[in-house]
Amino acid sequence: MELIVNRERCIGAGMCALMAPALFDQAADDGLVILRAEARTPQQQADAREAVAACPSGAIRSAEEPARASDCAGDGEAV
Numbered sequence: 001m002e003l004i005v006n007r008e009r010c011i012g013a014g015m016c017a018l019m020a021p022a023l024f025d026q027a028a029d030d031g032l033v034i035l036r037a038e039a040r041t042p043q044q045q046a047d048a049r050e051a052v053a054a055c056p057s058g059a060i061r062s063a064e065e066p067a068r069a070s071d072c073a074g075d076g077e078a079v
């Protein structure tokens with residue numbers, strides 16, 4: 001599962017890194033999301049979906065799902 005993050009939208013809440021640490025991290029300097037890996041295994045994909053749902057700012061999404069107008073735009077980073 002390809003994941004897309006938008007660091008401009010991220011508020012550093014850390015839910016993604018908490019729920020899917022293999023996939024997301026936070027930068028040491030600004031606390032914003034860092035995309036670590038694509039979700040390959042079924043468990044990682046489930047974790048990724050939970051992280052997407054838990055992100056309070058809509059800064060992460062699966063490339064499988066179209067971006068909503070209020071969600072991160074297509075200018076994010078993908079792995």
Ligand code: SF4
Pocket residue numbers: 009010011012013014015016017024026031032033054055056057058059060
């Ligand atoms: S959960 Fe969302 S807002 Fe929080 S660090 Fe991750 S991407 Fe950023």
